[in-house]
Amino acid sequence: MDNISTRERIVSAANKLFYREGIRAVSVDAVAEEAGITKRSLYYHFKSKDDLVAAYLDYRDLPNLKAFRRWFADAAGRLEDRIGAIFDNLAEAAQHPKWKGCGFLRTSAELANMPGHPAIVVGAAHKKKIEDWLASCISAEGMENAEALARQIRLLLDGSFAVAMLHRDPSYFRTAGEAARVLVRAGRTTPATEILA
Amino acid sequence: MDNISTRERIVSAANKLFYREGIRAVSVDAVAEEAGITKRSLYYHFKSKDDLVAAYLDYRDLPNLKAFRRWFADAAGRLEDRIGAIFDNLAEAAQHPKWKGCGFLRTSAELANMPGHPAIVVGAAHKKKIEDWLASCISAEGMENAEALARQIRLLLDGSFAVAMLHRDPSYFRTAGEAARVLVRAGRTTPATEILA
DNA sequence: AAAGGTATACCGACCAGTGAGTGTACACAA
DNA sequence: TTGTGTACACTCACTGGTCGGTATACCTTT
CATH class of the missing domain: 1.10.357.10 (Tetracycline Repressor, domain 2)
Structure with a gap:
């Protein structure tokens, strides 16, 4: 199973940035940094940026x-x-x-x-x-x-x-x-x- | 004075691509190529991508x-x-x-x-x-x-x-x-x- | 009419930075 | 010892924008 709290921190960070700036204006790196993890860890929880965007909504x-x-x-x-x-x-x-x-x-x-x-x-x-x-x-x-x-x-x-x-x-x-x-x-x-x- | 027809070709190309794909999904290079000119020439007619987007609308x-x-x-x-x-x-x-x-x-x-x-x-x-x-x-x-x-x-x-x-x-x-x-x-x-x- | 200057309109090559996505190694828990 | 979660370092294509240079046209001045 996933570590729920990390996943939630990622989605919460994505929500903050995607809502504020838009989808294509925000990089996966930026979301990872906002969540306080590395991009590689983010890609452990989400298979692509597209999936992350869906999770954001x-x-x-x-x-x-x-x-x-x-x-x-x-x-x-x-x-x-x-x-x-x-x-x-x-x-x-x-x-x-x-x-x-x-x-x-x-x-x-x-x-x-x-x-x-x-x-x-x-x-x-x-x-x-x-x-x-x-x-x-x-x-x-x-x-x-x-x-x-x-x-x-x-x-x-x-x-x-x-x-x-x-x-x-x-x-x-x-x-x-x-x-x-x-x-x-x-x-x-x-x-x-x-x-x- | 500008060469009107070139400028219009650029805006028409921008219209086609920006409307179809969105703004950030389309690069200045792509617009230039669609217009049949180089990016450098495009920047002769428009001072920035932002200006080009405004011209598109x-x-x-x-x-x-x-x-x-x-x-x-x-x-x-x-x-x-x-x-x-x-x-x-x-x-x-x-x-x-x-x-x-x-x-x-x-x-x-x-x-x-x-x-x-x-x-x-x-x-x-x-x-x-x-x-x-x-x-x-x-x-x-x-x-x-x-x-x-x-x-x-x-x-x-x-x-x-x-x-x-x-x-x-x-x-x-x-x-x-x-x-x-x-x-x-x-x-x-x-x-x-x-x-x- | 020839010579020189200037503005227009264009191009190929390049820059520093950023994009999404990966390979591999290491730590910890069951 | 096996699987989960994290990190560093990396790829490589692409980004907006710029540099230096060129061809043509027109406008003076002599």
């Missing part, structure tokens, strides 16, 4: 999902307000000076020329989880068009990640939150067949 | 804007249908095997660790232009909440770029287009103060 998967769930659970009001709260919390988080957008989206953008890359698989799975979770929240409220609505909200989510990062302006999250509220309300009063294409 | 600015304007102008129906047509055309374009998402967004994601990078400035300006143009289209229809609505639609636009690329699934453009239609309709029946935060 995997490392972010659960904490991310949990934050979303918490924000939603802690919010009061109707469904649209609780979904809106997710965007408000994101706007808050994006004010932190170390915030650099969504690691999953940034990585997938950087590796867009390698479709089957393990990190892209992890990233796509993460985003699907978010979408599915949103759909479950919506259908728990008795709405029938949950999947379509969840997709639309997810589009606003990822759109605000991209735009807030580009302009370094967290207020786009609030704009997106408002749009999400409108969509939820519209979905409640309109039959699903009109929302779908 | 600048090269995409106008054609992109024109496509959007054309799609909107050629579409029939009400405002929501003409805006929806943009998304439908994007869905169409994204089916092309060479489609790799939005070059502006991908570049800004890759260079997110260099906020003042000339290419990011160009990218942000391009996206602002799109947003402003959308707002002008909306207010031309006599709607008062044009800026807020344009922002929301732009969020859906960039969101679908990111998501369609991640999953390699152009259908997200159509989902986003449907959401945009809903937002336009809601904006017509609701006073602006309720749309804004």
